[in-house]
Amino acid sequence: MNEDLLLSSYTYQLPQKLIAQTPAVPRDSSRLLIVDSLTSCVHGVFHDLDKWLKPGDLLVLNNTRVIPARLYGYKITGSQVEILLLEEKANNCWLALVKPGKRFPEGAEIFFDSANASQSQGNFQLKATVVGRDETTGGRILQFELPPNKTLWQLLELYGQVPLPPYITDNKSANDRYQTVYATKPGAIAAPTAGLHFTPELLSKLQHQGIEQTQITLHVGIGTFRPVESEQITQHTMHQEWIEVSQATVAKILATKAKGGRVIAVGTTASRALEGAAREAQKSGKTLQAFQGKTDLFIYPGYQWELIDGLITNFHLPGSSLLMMVSALIGRNRLLKLYQEAIALNYRFYSFGDGMLILPEAKI
Template sequence: MNQDFLLSNYTYYLPQKLIAQTPAIPRDSSRLLIVDSPTSCVHRVFHDLPHWLKSGDLLVLNNTRVIPARLHGHKTSGSKAEILLIEERLDNCWLALVKPGKRFTPGAKFLFEPQNNTQAIAGFQLKATVVARDEATGGRILQFELPENKSLWHFLEDYGELPLPPYITNQEAERDRYQTVYAQKSGAIAAPTAGLHFTPELLNKLQQQGIEQTSITLHVGIGTFRPVESENILQHSMHQEWIEVSQATVEQVLATKARGGRVFAVGTTATRALEGAAKMAAESGNILKPFRGKTDLFIYPGYQWQIVDGLITNFHLPGSSLLMLVSALIGRERLLDLYQQAIALNYRFYSFGDGMLILPTARSQKH
């Protein structure tokens, strides 16, 4: 079997001390590993980004906003529970991951405690009942009991908290630092972390330099961070995530391509949105069309790129689909070698960590 299709070939050792617990201050003071050719790289700081982009290039940003998706509560019997909301279903039902999951079978009832008290309704307590198990995710479908004409969205700010990843053990990090400065559309349960490095000043500087910006939306869900478990990665199924690629974005992407500019996806989520929309457009013989809906696109080595020329990304967990996506751009062995260089130089990894810029000149001809 092709070695790129084996999960065990996407592992690396990361010292615990290199898992970033707090974001860089200011945001654009994080380090930036620039991959400028198939054999070389350069080490800079993120605010140097304008030097490496050109007038006529296009940055595609994911404007999703992380919701307070983690709820704390207990069963009516008293046992504590932690709920991570995944996505809204019909009639005040939500798909959620529940800890500890084995105890919560259909019929189990939860009571939730408010984490804040800004808009509490007198005499109201948030309640939910497990109505089904979701086999695809191992999660539960929860039916929430809510006042008439109210949805759970009305109560999330009071009852929920921002769901920082489990490897961030310093829970004191300011919550707004886990949002991009351009976050607009609520719906994600994790941040599109490549975008956390941008400041308004850096975005303005890029714009003044003639580097255009446009937005897509991908509400980061379980599909992005769910681990790949099959040794043969071709057997992995991505959970669907909701994306929106607008007409305006499509026009900007196509105009950039037409003038010889380069399309840079800011993050693996922007990558999946663009390539997912292109996949749907190809069914009708188009390069790219507006799209609103869900994608389960899984990008791994051998993928035929349609839209994305370059990528801004963070350093990802071993064995993750995100590591495989970046490998599809520059090659697995090359990527793991770059990770070893980053580790030797004490780069910071994961959500609050440092960044990587992959230029089109670095792309593998084989992948």
């Protein structure tokens, strides 16, 4: 049996104290583990990223913006309810995860209050009714009753909260610290965390040194953060996520490749968007073309990379599809050994944690 295809092969022990609760200040003062060959690594600081990149390289950034997708409400009985919006549907409906889900059959109603909303919406009270169930996610389809000429998007800032991951339990940072400095397109329910290390000053410095930048969009959804549960990971089904790779980005990537430059994805979400677009282009016999739509691409060891040469990423949870994706780039055994070294040196893990730069020379 190929151990790379077993869920139990993607485990490691992480001390609780190494789960970062707050981001580094400033953002680019986080540590950076540089994987620069098949056998070695170097330890640095993120603001020195320019030392490891070259003029002519291209950074691909995910410009998605996290929406206030977590709402707290109650049933008519007074029971508390927590929902996480996943995807907008037609007719004021949204797919959402609901806690406690077993208590919400079709017809159940949820009410939401907000002091801010009462000031701006008069006597209006936001209400949602369960109108269906989604078997793939285990979520509910909620239909919202909205004021005239309003969408839920317009009300989220009043009713919703930015949904931090559950392992962040002691965060006192402002919500904008869970957004990249280049986040412009709302739609994600989690941040593309590799991008949280960048500051405007660092991006400007890289640009002045001839390190180009371009952007894609992948709205991080349940597909990215839902754990793999099948012991045979090939049986795992990735939930679809919306991506956009523009013609301008395609042109930059092709020009970079033609000149011998390296395409460095900032984060696993940027990697998934690029490789997902490449897979769609293959259907029409092309290497890459502009794409807008959904991808369910699951990348694990054995995957043949089409576009990316290197990767900037954070340290990921055991058993996650993200850990498997990075393993597909440099090998599972090596990645877990690097994680052990990072743990021994007290690197900070997960969303607000430190970063890793994997250069092309380190790819298997």
